[in-house]
Amino acid sequence: MPSTPRPLRKLGFLTISLFDEADPRRGHETTLEIIELGERLGFDSAWLRHRHLQYGISSPVAVLAAASQRTGRIELGTAVIPLGWENPLRLAEDLATVDVLSGGRLNPGVSVGPPMHFDRVKEALYPDTADAEDFGYGRARRLLDLVRGEPASGFSGTEGFEVFSDRVQPHSPGLGSRLWYGGGSLGSARWAGENGMNFLTSSVVKAEGPDGEGDFADLQLALVRAFRAAHPDGDAARVSQGLVVIPTDSATPEQRAKYEEFAARRLPRTTSPQGPARLLFAPDLVGTSAELAERLHAHAAFREIDEVAFALPFTFAPEDYVQILTDMATHLGPALGWKPGV
Template sequence: MPAPSVPLQKLGFLTIGSFDGADPGPGHETTLRVIELGERLGFDSAWVRNRHLQYGISSPVAVLAAATQRTRRIELGTAVIPLGWENPLRLAEDLATVDVLSGGRLNPGVSVGPPMHWDDVKGALYPDTADVEDFSYERVSRLLRLVRGEPASTFAGREGVVEEWSDRVQPHSPGLGRRLWYGGGSLRSAQWAGEQGVNFLTSSVVKAEAGSTDFAGIQRSHVRAFRAAHPDGDAARVSQGLVVIPTDSATADQRDRYAAYVAARTPRTTSPQGPARLLFARDLVGTSEQIAEQLYAHAGFQEVTEVVFALPFSFTDADYEQILTDVATRLGPALGWRPTT
């Protein structure tokens, strides 16, 4: 296994937070326990996905508010909140509140575009304004301006006997704007994120652009375009997210199930999918040594010093404990990372 030229600096994980629709409480509790486990294992960050009208976390900000009270050190992120479902002003208030509760540990990740199944949900989501809603990058810009403390109102001051009004989002958390991430899968998104001076999340999905179907090469081009456009240049923060499943301490049954899971998902990685020509990265399964070798050979991984490995969907609690433990104690150190105590 080749030695890393630059040790991995930050290691995080991502969970979808699955639950049973007939009894959602245990699934949400599992998500919180997984985050607690991540902190005990020394991970730098824990991230939650956003799944509207599905059996996964629909309100990541609320879940992370609970997580702030059960952790003390680990950073908490969203990967990602689709802003097509959100009012930027209200979201800015929620994000700032959770950041204050966490002591400045929140890393909000967002994206833009029309909500999925737009024609099916627009009547419930925007019954009066669906035809005029703006789902462009400007929706992120609005959120960023509000989070950074730019005016949200033309009125400020005392009204009545005790009411004090602010012209900006309250509470205001000064460092939150520097911890906002944009999740993008296209070259234009990467360039735009760099121009805005935000951080960049690149995941296991990219667009097949310019005729290329080389996932790793495309991801590398996105990272380089982002940093070329960012005021911080090569120091601009990028996090790569792939699905990795180490099997070092797995049982025989777990190894069989993990292999079947990866085999079922592999066909979609062989060619661009759908009208958007989406390319999916292969899930990485094997020993930590085997996975590390594959990562060192990955053109996208070679560009980053931060990763957020995604936990697979629909695994058991014991599976997640085994995977996270192996990532923290074996794969992370094989990549030059050291846990935070």
């Protein structure tokens, strides 16, 4: 472990962006306003969670297309798109289109695995091919190849008045190096490294190892090291950490009480691995920026990364997000060695 943590180079935030079913536009508009605020505050990146058949953003790529036209500098990411719901060829076209519109600012994060509640949605999602679909790493490999310009067709050239390409169009050359894999297991970390992706590690990891136990920070550190050991870039390979971090420097007493109650309610799930997958959750961090910086500098995994996308709690009000993001940019980021983008 390094004697001192790396200075924080990139500060980002992640939002789930809920909306009211009766007024979905307002929720989506609030998301765009939060991204605009993030750019004004100097954040390096804004990331959207992905939710299907819920009251959250089901199409983050479409929302980020809108965000690309209302911002000019901040990077725009997804954390993460579950590829079990996607056709890799069509997704590659959408990602490349938004990347071109954004001027090369898109950072797509993806994951693999069967869609959530697959038995309940498979008739609508894959009525004819549900049993044949590949929900493993092969699906991510297809997306990687297509985004990076590998052939998608055996034909190119002119047919009548139309011109055809054998690869995804538009082709955005830099996008292939900005693809992220969101993983919580050692296998996922190694696969992402071997395939030259960047790695997103969140507030959830799998409790792996001989006894299936361990401190969250140590388990997350093992993922970071496994990823970099497998990546061609080694220690320079990009890793972003996505803990729930809530600074309270300018919070009202009512906000501080709300934040502390939120973290306390979720604390029991952090004491031991949860469910058949043995998922271990990180405690939410709430406090002043000085307190948070001290806790993060002591976090084994944080000490070896220099990018973060701190997750915003999904049940808070817009004014809470304004306070949290403002404190992140003006107090917490600088306390971690970060300088705002311009």
